[in-house]
Amino acid sequence: MSILVDKNTRVVVQGITGRDGSFHTKGMLDYGTKIVAGVTPGKGGQTVETVPVFNTMAAAVSETGANTSVVYVPPPLAVDALYEAADAGVELVVCITEGLPADDMLKVARYYEVKGVRLVGPNCPGVITPGVCKVGIMPGQIHKKGPVGVVSRSGTLTYEVVYHLTNNGIGQSTCIGIGGDPIIGTRFLDVLEMFEKDRQTEAVVLIGEIGGTDEEVAAEYIHRQMTKPVVSFIAGRTAPPGKRMGHAGAIIAGGAGTAAEKITAFRAAGVEVADTPAEVAKLMQHELSQRSQRKRAKVVSVTSKGRMAARGKTRSKSTTAKKATTKRSTTSKKKAATPAKKTTATKSKRTTASKAKSKAKAKAKPRTKSTKGKTKTRSAAKSTRKTTARKSTSSRKKTGTRKTATRKATTRKPAATKKKTTSKSGNKAARSKSTTRSKSRAKSKSPTRRSTKPASKSRSKPKTKRKTSR
Amino acid sequence: MKIHEYQAKELFRAGGIPVPPGSVATTPAQARQIAESIGKTVVVKAQVHVGGRGKAGGVKLARTPDEAESIANDILGMDIKGLTVKKVLVTEAVEIASEAYVGVVVDRAIKRPVLIVSAAGGVEIEEVARKSPEKIIKLELDPLLPIHPFHARRVAYSVYDDPDVAKQAAKIIQQLVNVFWKNDCSLIEINPLVVTPDNVVTAVDAKINFDDNAAFRHPEWEEMRDTDAEDPAEMEAKENDLSFVKLDGNIGCVVNGAGLAMATMDLVKRCGAEPANFLDIGGSSNPEKVIAAMRIIMRDSNVKAILFNIFGGITRCDDVANGIVQAVQQLKPDLPIVVRLTGTNEQEARDILRDVGLATAPGMEEVVNEAIKLANKAA
Numbered sequence: 001m002s003i004l005v006d007k008n009t010r011v012v013v014q015g016i017t018g019r020d021g022s023f024h025t026k027g028m029l030d031y032g033t034k035i036v037a038g039v040t041p042g043k044g045g046q047t048v049e050t051v052p053v054f055n056t057m058a059a060a061v062s063e064t065g066a067n068t069s070v071v072y073v074p075p076p077l078a079v080d081a082l083y084e085a086a087d088a089g090v091e092l093v094v095c096i097t098e099g100l101p102a103d104d105m106l107k108v109a110r111y112y113e114v115k116g117v118r119l120v121g122p123n124c125p126g127v128i129t130p131g132v133c134k135v136g137i138m139p140g141q142i143h144k145k146g147p148v149g150v151v152s153r154s155g156t157l158t159y160e161v162v163y164h165l166t167n168n169g170i171g172q173s174t175c176i177g178i179g180g181d182p183i184i185g186t187r188f189l190d191v192l193e194m195f196e197k198d199r200q201t202e203a204v205v206l207i208g209e210i211g212g213t214d215e216e217v218a219a220e221y222i223h224r225q226m227t228k229p230v231v232s233f234i235a236g237r238t239a240p241p242g243k244r245m246g247h248a249g250a251i252i253a254g255g256a257g258t259a260a261e262k263i264t265a266f267r268a269a270g271v272e273v274a275d276t277p278a279e280v281a282k283l284m285q286h287e288l289s290q291r292s293q294r295k296r297a298k299v300v301s302v303t304s305k306g307r308m309a310a311r312g313k314t315r316s317k318s319t320t321a322k323k324a325t326t327k328r329s330t331t332s333k334k335k336a337a338t339p340a341k342k343t344t345a346t347k348s349k350r351t352t353a354s355k356a357k358s359k360a361k362a363k364a365k366p367r368t369k370s371t372k373g374k375t376k377t378r379s380a381a382k383s384t385r386k387t388t389a390r391k392s393t394s395s396r397k398k399t400g401t402r403k404t405a406t407r408k409a410t411t412r413k414p415a416a417t418k419k420k421t422t423s424k425s426g427n428k429a430a431r432s433k434s435t436t437r438s439k440s441r442a443k444s445k446s447p448t449r450r451s452t453k454p455a456s457k458s459r460s461k462p463k464t465k466r467k468t469s470r
Numbered sequence: 471m472k473i474h475e476y477q478a479k480e481l482f483r484a485g486g487i488p489v490p491p492g493s494v495a496t497t498p499a500q501a502r503q504i505a506e507s508i509g510k511t512v513v514v515k516a517q518v519h520v521g522g523r524g525k526a527g528g529v530k531l532a533r534t535p536d537e538a539e540s541i542a543n544d545i546l547g548m549d550i551k552g553l554t555v556k557k558v559l560v561t562e563a564v565e566i567a568s569e570a571y572v573g574v575v576v577d578r579a580i581k582r583p584v585l586i587v588s589a590a591g592g593v594e595i596e597e598v599a600r601k602s603p604e605k606i607i608k609l610e611l612d613p614l615l616p617i618h619p620f621h622a623r624r625v626a627y628s629v630y631d632d633p634d635v636a637k638q639a640a641k642i643i644q645q646l647v648n649v650f651w652k653n654d655c656s657l658i659e660i661n662p663l664v665v666t667p668d669n670v671v672t673a674v675d676a677k678i679n680f681d682d683n684a685a686f687r688h689p690e691w692e693e694m695r696d697t698d699a700e701d702p703a704e705m706e707a708k709e710n711d712l713s714f715v716k717l718d719g720n721i722g723c724v725v726n727g728a729g730l731a732m733a734t735m736d737l738v739k740r741c742g743a744e745p746a747n748f749l750d751i752g753g754s755s756n757p758e759k760v761i762a763a764m765r766i767i768m769r770d771s772n773v774k775a776i777l778f779n780i781f782g783g784i785t786r787c788d789d790v791a792n793g794i795v796q797a798v799q800q801l802k803p804d805l806p807i808v809v810r811l812t813g814t815n816e817q818e819a820r821d822i823l824r825d826v827g828l829a830t831a832p833g834m835e836e837v838v839n840e841a842i843k844l845a846n847k848a849a
Contacts, residue, residue, distance in 0.1 A: 023784075024784075027784075075683070075686065076686055076687070099683050099686075100683060101654055101681055101683045101684035101687075102576060102654075102656060102681045102683060102684075103613075103651060103654050103655075103681060103684065104684075105581075106576065106581060106582060106583060106613040107613040107614055109581040109613075110581070110582070110612065110613045110614050111614065114614075125783075137753075137783070137784055138783055139782070139783035139784070139813060139814060142783075142813070152729070153729065154727060154728065154729025154730065155727050155729065155730075155753075155783075156725075156726055156727030156729065156730040156781040156783065157727060157729030157730040157732075157733050158729070159730075159781050159783050159813070160730055160733070160781050160812075160834065163781070163812065163813075180728060180729070182576065182578045183576070183578060183581050207729070209728075209729055209732060210732070212578045212579070213578070213579055214578075214579070217579065233733070235729050235730075235732035235733045235736060236732040236735075236736070237736045237739065238717070238732075238735045238736050238738075238739045238744075238745060239715075239732060239735070239748070240715065240717065243715045243748075244682075244713075244715075245713070245715060245728055245731070245732055245748055246713040246727075246728025246729075246731060246732075246748070246750040247728045247729070248682070248683060249578070250728060250729075250732070254596055255596075259736075275740060276733075276737055276740065276834075276835065277733055277834065278833070278834070278835060
């Protein structure tokens with residue numbers, strides 16, 4: 001498993017006859033990517049590296065069954081290429097092009113949201129699932145197959161980090177460059193949700209930089225819902241305010257978007273923050289060894305507790321994995337429900353224990369400097385997170401003591417969530433993911449949206465306000 | 471890209487947003503003429519790209535054309551936060567019954583432009599957001615739809631009680647959003663939007679920032695650009711298609727990729743020195759770019775050592791090495807240079823550099839430490 005691109009990815013290259021397009025088409029083919037078509041208006045009928053060229057995306061998709069597009073079209077024409085791609089019915093569009101106007105991207109992003117198509121980029125190096133599929137411009141040879149998901153706003157800095165990971169024997173599940181622009185199709189949060197669900201991914205590297213608040217949003221998600229460890233690096237600690245640092249999105253505006261803010265947010269969420277790109281690999285090595293130790297410890301405790309407990313645990317785990325449900329509350333509901341029936345005794349024991357732990361955690365500082373302390377906090381945090389989620393099914397009020405945003409989200413959603421689980425339970429084909437994703441995106445956003453509403457009057461009836469605002 | 475108030479007001483006028491009569495002057499005599507033609511009390515406003523003009527004495531009232539001339543004489547040539555005033559806007563003074571704020575900004579998190587209106591005008595919106603957020607009204611705009619009159623009415627009526635005033639304000643708000651889209655703005659603000667004692671609504675100040683990425687379809691921006699506020703080195707870099715930001719340290723950095731360039735600067739600081747610049751040579755390995763990069767950095771007399779940090783992917787390390795060799799031969803720097811090249815064709819690159827006696831380092835931390843060591847030796 002991996003995310004976004006795999007052996008079933010069938011790529012169409014937009015702008016295939018251009019200098020960059022043809023060069024990288026060869027690079028992707030050499031890596032083993034299935035490139036089934038290219039598009040350059042007016043050059044239909046030609047071939048590039050044995051790949052047939054079409055005049056339109058519609059023809060390319062209908063004749064070759066392409067499901068993913070990668071865009072190398074230069075800026076003045078790239079916006080049109082993005083609309084054409086979404087309109088042609090591919091599921092994923094990766095836009096490498098740098099320099100697209102933000103006003104256009106606002107419209108494109110909205111169009112993709114409406115169409116339910118995923119966009120990665122623009123201004124990004126692309127997506128690679130090592131050993132399987134490369135859609136973009138990154139050097140394939142520095143990657144290695146493995147358990148770590150990588151997500152980044154940068155290009156070469158990602159290569160630097162991946163290089164250290166690979167040199168330390170740490171392989172990657174999928175590496176995604178989400179792009180350095182202010183308006184991008186896929187954000188950290190979206191990718192983290194995918195990595196959390198992906199079976200191959202055991203841990204995640206997140207490479208952020210100054211500008212915007214996506215890192216803070218990611219930290220919030222990691223803190224609340226993510227069970228897999230995340231190691232991060234933030235570039236731009238020495239960046240002066242008000243200056244655009246190469247990337248259009250890398251700017252400290254109005255004193256906000258500094259590296260310090262982001263680092264603080266991550267540390268508060270229990271995320272390791274590396275001081276140098278090389279340190280990412282070291283911290284990740286530590287996280288992975290901790291994780292395997294925990295796994296071993298789990299196995300031991302399960303066998304000692306007896307068969308019933310073991311069965312309960314295994315069942316619950318596999319159910320969770322199968323469920324590609326996007327809302328944690330639903331996932332945890334399943335997780336809790338299954339063992340509850342079978343092993344009531346064990347469950348109640350565990351709950352009390354972790355209740356106590358969670359209380360202790362609430363008081364404890366998020367991070368301590370000593371390694372030992374770190375490990376403890378981390379594992380405590382994990383179990384707390386799980387417990388809280390579990391508890392949320394029995395009594396939502398307790399979960400509600402967190403922040404208003406979550407409370408709103410949970411209380412507003414139960415009906416919709418239920419509907420979704422019943423109709424969509426069972427095995428989910430990879431194809432149907434796109435719809436689920438777009439739904440989840442809309443959902444996960446709603447609290448943020450709400451919060452930006454007029455603070456005074458609208459509070460009483462936010463629903464109607466929200467509709468009229470569009 | 472920032473533009474001046476008088477330029478923003480021209481765009482407002484073109485977009486149907488009422489602004490007080492006035493125009494720009496570069497000499498005191500011109501200022502006098504404009505004041506005469508207005509025939510009322512005027513305000514003389516310095517046109518420079520810094521905030522806090524008023525506090526610095528760059529905005530003054532003039533009751534007569536004579537006064538306008540003498541005030542313009544004072545303000546022109548004045549130094550405001552390091553920038554010399556070369557132009558003043560002479561505009562009719564407006565009586566103020568109430569002040570509001572209206573602006574459109576791009577919200578990155580939700581990928582939408584947001585219309586922001588506040589009854590507390592005349593002060594910085596960030597300050598209002600901090601002190602009294604309840605006074606701020608936000609409306610998310612759908613990028614795929616034009617702003618409808620009812621959107622504008624909704625916000626206008628939440629600020630103004632008088633229907634006549636609200637109607638005028640709604641029209642202004644709607645036009646403002648249209649100007650935002652038409653001109654590829656990343657920010658547009660009226661602060662303050664003034665209601666006069668006889669209930670006329672008018673935009674007394676105007677601020678517009680353009681999105682640099684859209685410059686290719688706005689040839690008119692080139693004339694509007696005020697290069698005074700821009701660093702000459704940064705402009706030279708732009709001409710050579712490089713991203714450059716000058717900093718205060720003594721370690722010059724040449725890097726490919728913006729993220730890696732920032733990470734390199736951070737590492738310099740972490741290793742106990744200060745970076746002299748941010749510089750991204752981009753993905754191409756064109757030797758001209760390497761030469762331009764070195765030339766720009768060498769102009770900074772603070773620089774004591776230059777480091778190259780290149781991660782070759784698509785960029786071939788040997789191409790960059792050839793560029794460095796050419797640059798050294800052409801520019802003959804008397805500064806120590808340390809090079810780190812990793813990735814595609816790195817061995818060939820090392821051979822090329824060794825042949826001309828340039829020092830290489832195997833990794834990012836090594837190159838930074840080596841550069842700092844050499845800079846300390848030179849100093």
